Amino acid sequence: xxxxxxVILGMGTVGTGFVNTYHLNQEIIExxxxxxxxxxxxxxxxxxxxRSVDLPKDLYTEDFEALDLENTDxxxxxxxxxxxAFTYLKAALKKKCHVVTANKELMAKKGAELIGLADEMGVLxxxxxxxxGGIPLITTINDGMASNKVVKMMGILNxxxxxxxxxxxxxxxxxxxxxxxxxDLGFAEADPTADVEGxxxxxxxxxxxxxxxxxxxxxxxxxxxxxxEISLEDIEYGLELGYKIKLLALGEKKNAHVELSVQPAxxxxxxxxxxxxxxxxxxxxxxNSLGEIMLYGKGAGGMATGSAVMTDVMEVFIxxxxxxxxxxxxxxxxxxxxxxxxxxxxxxxDSPGVLGQIAMIFGDYGISLDSxxxxxxxxxxxxxxxxxxxxxxxxxxxxxxEIEGKDYVVKIQSIIKVVR
Ligand code: NAP
Ligand code: HSE
Numbered sequence: 001x002x003x004x005x006x007v008i009l010g011m012g013t014v015g016t017g018f019v020n021t022y023h024l025n026q027e028i029i030e031x032x033x034x035x036x037x038x039x040x041x042x043x044x045x046x047x048x049x050x051r052s053v054d055l056p057k058d059l060y061t062e063d064f065e066a067l068d069l070e071n072t073d074x075x076x077x078x079x080x081x082x083x084x085a086f087t088y089l090k091a092a093l094k095k096k097c098h099v100v101t102a103n104k105e106l107m108a109k110k111g112a113e114l115i116g117l118a119d120e121m122g123v124l125x126x127x128x129x130x131x132x133g134g135i136p137l138i139t140t141i142n143d144g145m146a147s148n149k150v151v152k153m154m155g156i157l158n159x160x161x162x163x164x165x166x167x168x169x170x171x172x173x174x175x176x177x178x179x180x181x182x183x184d185l186g187f188a189e190a191d192p193t194a195d196v197e198g199x200x201x202x203x204x205x206x207x208x209x210x211x212x213x214x215x216x217x218x219x220x221x222x223x224x225x226x227x228x229e230i231s232l233e234d235i236e237y238g239l240e241l242g243y244k245i246k247l248l249a250l251g252e253k254k255n256a257h258v259e260l261s262v263q264p265a266x267x268x269x270x271x272x273x274x275x276x277x278x279x280x281x282x283x284x285x286x287x288n289s290l291g292e293i294m295l296y297g298k299g300a301g302g303m304a305t306g307s308a309v310m311t312d313v314m315e316v317f318i319x320x321x322x323x324x325x326x327x328x329x330x331x332x333x334x335x336x337x338x339x340x341x342x343x344x345x346x347x348x349x350d351s352p353g354v355l356g357q358i359a360m361i362f363g364d365y366g367i368s369l370d371s372x373x374x375x376x377x378x379x380x381x382x383x384x385x386x387x388x389x390x391x392x393x394x395x396x397x398x399x400x401x402e403i404e405g406k407d408y409v410v411k412i413q414s415i416i417k418v419v420r
Pocket of ligand 2: 133157158159160161187195200299300301
């Protein structure tokens with residue numbers, strides 16, 4: 001180890017939180033490191049920009065070639081995106097620099113390649129902050145649960161969507177109003193697509209799948225559905241039936257395949273993950289020996305995420321070891337053929353016998369019903385809500401196609417998975 005010399009790529013929200021965590025806890029951190037952390041250069045897009053972090057101005061550069069990787073022990077990557085971060089980190093690893101990153105998109109898409117290169121070069125790559133911000137999820141799965149087989153995971157891995165759904169549930173805000181508040185508070189980006197369409201959570205689930213199941217999926221293989229279609233009606237019917245709607249990242253290891261999905265789901269109000277509100281994240285994990293645990297905390301924000309990055313840096317300098325449970329890629333298919341109950345809301349003509357005819361079609365397909373809510377509004381059209389027992393989604397879709405073809409059915413409004 002050569003004097004704890006680090007360069008930082010990116011000095012935005014997380015970079016600032018990383019340096020400010022150092023300044024906040026300098027004595028503790030240096031005590032554990034046995035000396036100071038030497039930040040030798042900081043790569044940014046605009047070197048002259050004003051920043052809320054106390055670092056000498058001459059550390060900033062816009063030129064990657066100016067970083068002097070030969071004399072660097074560790075590169076902290078906090079830029080985001082796949083390129084140029086991927087190219088820069090490959091160059092750093094080839095120069096035998098350790099790497100710490102918070103970049104979920106990069107780790108989800110190129111993590112296996114980067115870990116392979118780090119192994120080849122005999123250096124370390126840590127990425128705790130890439131999933132769940134400040135919550136130690138990666139370390140818990142790899143090290144804390146090293147003696148276990150992870151059977152199942154259920155996560156709220158995106159703070160923006162959890163904030164929006166919480167506002168819709170608690171304050172009955174519309175999706176647009178709740179998104180506006182998330183943007184005003186700085187949780188959601190000006191372009192919120194990655195959050196609300198579930199890409200961000202899918203990247204995080206892909207990373208967790210590698211660590212928990214040893215299966216490295218292409219993030220595109222993960223069944224993904226966002227929250228744009230969730231309406232206040234669904235939230236209200238859900239509550240009436242004893243459920244909250246959350247954007248859940250689900251992972252389950254079966255004998256010959258792994259099921260991975262990100263989707264809005266109804267979850268019983270009694271489940272611990274249903275009480276995770278606002279921008280908070282949580283991961284509920286089931287180990288085959290340990291049983292169930294849940295980790296909860298801030299999944300985003302400069303200081304929380306920066307603290308996880310700092311812990312990774314300290315781990316490299318102090319212990320210098322790989323994750324105990326680092327999984328190898330296994331050739332296992334990713335799909336979602338599993339059984340699940342579903343919530344279905346439709347608009348139908350409010351006339352006698354309609355409910356019975358629809359129930360009969362479900363019966364013809366072998367789909368049994370758990371609950372039904374019908375609220376007559378004194379109008380020609382009435383809402384009908386069903387919760388089915390376990391069914392394969394394909395079969396449900398076939399039944400619903402037939403139901404939607406009937407002249408007494410106006411529209412199938414929502415189909416939402418129910419998680420128990
Ligand atoms: P950010 O605020 O947008 O900061 C990005 C930084 O990278 C900026 O300093 C920017 O320079 C620099 N940068 C971007 N492209 C560059 C390029 N091509 N060359 C040189 N510098 C470049 O991003 P962030 O929110 O800190 O996120 C950083 C990483 O952490 C991302 O991978 C993100 O997914 C991950 N993460 C973020 C959070 C969070 O709460 N924000 C939580 C968990 C993980 P300028 O400052 O000059 O523009
Ligand atoms: N956009 C992410 C979220 C930030 O809302 O959770 C942390 O990755």
